[in-house]
Amino acid sequence: MSRFASQVDIRHLRYLEAIVRNGSFRSAAEELNISQPPLTRQIQQLETIVGAPLLVRRAKGIEPTAAGAALCVEARNILNLLETACTNARLIGIGQLGRLDVGVFGSAVFDIVPRIVAAFRERFPLVEVNLHNMDRATQVKALHERRIMVGFNRFFQDHPDLLWEPIVHEPMIAVVPRHHPLASRTSVRLEDLAGEPLILYPRTNAPGGFGNYLYRQFHQAGFEPKVVQNVDDVVTAVSFVSSGVGLTVGVSSAQNLRLPGVSYIPLEETGGAEFDLCMIYRASEESILLGEFLKTVREVVGPRP
Helix, strand or coil, X not given: CHHHHCCCCHHHHHHHHHHHHHCCHHHHHHHHCCCHHHHHHHHHHHHHHXXXXXXXXXXXXXXXXXXXXXXXXXXXXXXXXXXXXXXXXXXXXXXXXXXXXEEECHHHHHCHHHHHHHXXXXXXXXXXXXXXXXXXXXXXXXXXXXXXXXXXXXXXXXXXXXXXXXXXXXXXXXXXXXXXXXXXXXXXXXXXXXXXXXXXXXXXXXXXXXXXXXXXXXXXXCCCXXXXXXXXXXXXXXXXXXXXXXXXXXXXXXXXXXXXXXXXXXXXXXXXXXCXXXXXXECCCCCHHHHHHXXXXXXXXXXXX
């Protein structure tokens, strides 16, 4: 298989294709900007390598033999593939082409992340952006295993070889059934939820986590939450509120879930707690594509106060 690949080079194929297309050694030589004798020698060399005549002189000009016509078809395919490969390599090298795998979770997909992806795709329409639903621990693992290039989540801790930065602060909200007495309020305090049936997120043994954060806030407010349902994500939580099961707590971007029978009320924050959405990526990553994506993120979210 390597017999011909080690002897035939791109020049042989370019010369054959030009001669067949022009029907003349002279015209092909002019197009290729070479003299006719070296062009003839290259075709003779190619015929020796292949072991068959490739061109024949006719009264109306040069025509390919059956072998020459078959080889010319494949030569054009190879030249087109080479052109595509080099073009793609150049585009990848300048961050204009490729694949970007992004880890997302929770309410981030309701507002900021779609706006970031839309802005990035407008600038780089040839880049394939794939979103993967992953919790925080899975995102960290996927980054170390190079299965994603960047992740969006909350409560990131310092991890070896990873960098993270806050991109947007979101105030907390209470989500209540539309006919609940709290629905008419312009804002509520955490203490107002004491004794109410709550749809919450499970606590975990790992540090951070929305569920852990909420339970700390409830305890600081002086009460144990009355949990009627544990769920894994905000979509399910708000769906249960819409069904009248209870109330829940989330962040402001959850308001983009337009479910019937639901009211969203600002929650008065206590203790000056920060609640940031962060992005995380490998510190050693040298991808131009990632650099352009991070630049787009910072342009979309703007400077932080």
